[in-house]
Amino acid sequence: MTPIEPSLRSSGTSMFNVEQIRSDFPILKLKIDDKQLVYLDNAASSQMPTVVMDRMLRYQTMEHANINRAVHYLSETATAEYEKSRHKLKNFINANEDREVIFTSGTTDAINLVAHGYGRKFISSGDEIILTVLEHHSNIVPWQMLAEENGVKIRVVPINDAGELLIDEYKKLFNKNTKLVGVTHVSNAIGTINPIKEMIEFAHTHGVPVLVDGAQAAPHMKIDVQELDCDFYTFSAHKLCGPTGIGILYGKANQLNRMNPFKGGGDMITSVTFEKTIYNTIPHKFEAGTPPIAAAIGFGAAIDYLSSIDLSTIEAYEQSLINYATEQINNIPGIRIIGSAAEKVAVLSFSVDGVHPHDIGTLLNQEGIAVRTGHHCAQPVMQRFKVPATTRASFSFYNSMAEIDALIAGIQKVQKVFL
Amino acid sequence: MITKSLYQEVILDHNRNPRNYGSLDNANRSAEGHNPLCGDHLNIKINLSENLIIDSITFQGESCAICKASASMMTANVKGKTQADAETMIKEFRDMTVGKLEPDDDHHLGRLTVFVGVRDLPTRVKCAILPWHTLQAALNSVTTISTEADDDPMHVSIGNAS
Ligand SMILES: Cc1ncc(COP(=O)(O)O)c(C=O)c1O
Numbered sequence: 001m002t003p004i005e006p007s008l009r010s011s012g013t014s015m016f017n018v019e020q021i022r023s024d025f026p027i028l029k030l031k032i033d034d035k036q037l038v039y040l041d042n043a044a045s046s047q048m049p050t051v052v053m054d055r056m057l058r059y060q061t062m063e064h065a066n067i068n069r070a071v072h073y074l075s076e077t078a079t080a081e082y083e084k085s086r087h088k089l090k091n092f093i094n095a096n097e098d099r100e101v102i103f104t105s106g107t108t109d110a111i112n113l114v115a116h117g118y119g120r121k122f123i124s125s126g127d128e129i130i131l132t133v134l135e136h137h138s139n140i141v142p143w144q145m146l147a148e149e150n151g152v153k154i155r156v157v158p159i160n161d162a163g164e165l166l167i168d169e170y171k172k173l174f175n176k177n178t179k180l181v182g183v184t185h186v187s188n189a190i191g192t193i194n195p196i197k198e199m200i201e202f203a204h205t206h207g208v209p210v211l212v213d214g215a216q217a218a219p220h221m222k223i224d225v226q227e228l229d230c231d232f233y234t235f236s237a238h239k240l241c242g243p244t245g246i247g248i249l250y251g252k253a254n255q256l257n258r259m260n261p262f263k264g265g266g267d268m269i270t271s272v273t274f275e276k277t278i279y280n281t282i283p284h285k286f287e288a289g290t291p292p293i294a295a296a297i298g299f300g301a302a303i304d305y306l307s308s309i310d311l312s313t314i315e316a317y318e319q320s321l322i323n324y325a326t327e328q329i330n331n332i333p334g335i336r337i338i339g340s341a342a343e344k345v346a347v348l349s350f351s352v353d354g355v356h357p358h359d360i361g362t363l364l365n366q367e368g369i370a371v372r373t374g375h376h377c378a379q380p381v382m383q384r385f386k387v388p389a390t391t392r393a394s395f396s397f398y399n400s401m402a403e404i405d406a407l408i409a410g411i412q413k414v415q416k417v418f419l
Numbered sequence: 420m421i422t423k424s425l426y427q428e429v430i431l432d433h434n435r436n437p438r439n440y441g442s443l444d445n446a447n448r449s450a451e452g453h454n455p456l457c458g459d460h461l462n463i464k465i466n467l468s469e470n471l472i473i474d475s476i477t478f479q480g481e482s483c484a485i486c487k488a489s490a491s492m493m494t495a496n497v498k499g500k501t502q503a504d505a506e507t508m509i510k511e512f513r514d515m516t517v518g519k520l521e522p523d524d525d526h527h528l529g530r531l532t533v534f535v536g537v538r539d540l541p542t543r544v545k546c547a548i549l550p551w552h553t554l555q556a557a558l559n560s561v562t563t564i565s566t567e568a569d570d571d572p573m574h575v576s577i578g579n580a581s
């Protein structure tokens with residue numbers, strides 16, 4: 001095995017030093033029964049740097065009160081910090097305005113918000129929604145629930161053997177009944193980066209809005225919602241070095257304005273009488289109840305942290321990781337990589353001849369290596385590749401080449417056990 | 420570390436060369452067990468005699484090594500036993516994997532105690548138990564069971580079948 005050099009140059013002046021980056025993440029020092037932790041389950045959830053934890057601790061220690069409610073110092077501070085986080089997210093995705101960023105509890109919540117607020121209002125019996133085979137269950141099930149409720153038809157874009165969407169087939173699915181496209185920017189199961197810009201452009205020529213599930217894209221590449229021209233974009237903080245329980249839905253202001261609210265309650269109204277309730281304006285219309293304020297502020301700190309490294313640096317480094325991992329795993333006989341799209345993020349889904357993914361997962365765990373095994377909440381992808389499950393190693397910018405070597409050695413050890 | 424001992428030679432051997440693997444003509448009891456979380460499934464067929472003795476038993480399916488070895492060793496152990504004895508073993512096996520029975524306690528599990536390590540791996544307990552619950556279902560003339568949802572065997576009381 002000849003280790004290749006990671007691309008060391010960032011777009012700025014600083015060098016990308018993975019060892020230094022790793023020291024920002026205390027959990028990476030953990031030992032699992034004497035074995036050094038090798039965390040390769042980043043697509044499920046990423047780890048958190050100290051700065052983010054510190055930020056949330058500082059909030060709870062010195063800034064906490066409920067937001068949007070009282071005139072006292074703490075409430076004003078908490079509200080201001082919460083809104084600052086929204087502003088950071090707006091900049092992070094280059095939205096036009098802060099109010100286009102809705103805090104949700106995560107990607108799943110955001111998609112459900114669109115399914116209710118947009119779907120129930122504007123999509124009805126006889127209408128069609130286009131999804132893709134690569135969707136996570138969270139971008140399938142809310143639409144199926146809508147379909148069950150009002151007879152909406154779901155049409156599905158297929159993929160080729162590499163795991164790439166068939167764009168010609170996608171284009172053929174459009175007709176006068178098409179009301180929405182839901183597409184994942186990046187497949188969580190196999191890493192494919194979908195050509196969403198082209199897909200959005202095409203949908204718009206038919207006057208169809210597009211919801212992009214960015215849960216697996218936002219951690220790995222620069223997102224510019226204005227350049228993409230998507231109508232909705234969503235992702236979760238916990239995959240971006242932030243806390244669980246928070247995420248965002250970006251929506252174009254004109255879309256959000258014409259939608260129904262999702263949840264009813266405090267903060268999302270301007271006035272309530274038993275005769276008539278007037279909904280608040282966006283973003284508040286979609287933020288009923290007390291949100292996870294510390295988490296939202298932590299999300300902002302995570303965005304600051306990622307921005308300080310720079311997403312293009314992260315992207316380049318992670319590409320060197322996946323190239324190296326792919327090359328190394330291809331050297332092992334009896335391995336099949338599932339998903340070999342020309343454009344993919346640092347996700348390696350594979351199967352090992354004669355060994356069930358569960359056994360691989362358990363045996364790798366004995367080496368301290370954390371991978372995900374199973375269907376990755378994307379059963380249609382598994383069905384397409386005729387496998388019940390795969391083993392998935394998903395990388396982050398804090399992973400090192402040495403950890404890939406550990407994974408490769410672990411897989412070889414698994415093969416030896418099952419020889 | 421206990422998981423180290425999970426993939427012991429006896430388990431690997433039963434995975435490689437499963438006993439009683441295949442179909443059974445003239446079976447009078449059968450059941451299909453599913454673990455929808457990983458797509459694993461296995462089918463158990465039994466020939467239960469009139470005086471409730473398991474004359475023959477086979478299994479077939481797709482599963483991880485833990486499940487397959489558990490099924491293989493189970494079939495080898497319950498063959499020739501009465502339904503009541505098999506049900507006692509089902510209960511004991513289940514108790515062992517959830518920590519209610521220790522390998523040193525009195526039991527009828529024999530070498531099956533090699534599976535004790537799964538109790539430290541909650542996600543793998545279902546793999547080891549699936550064959551046993553499928554056996555219970557077959558004995559009770561229930562045709563399908565699943566590790567999830569309402570028919571999650573972890574939620575079903577076992578061993579008190581009439
Ligand atoms: C592509 C994709 N969409 C949606 C989700 C759901 O995200 P969350 O569980 O944070 O709502 C995930 C996370 O697993 C994902 O990978």
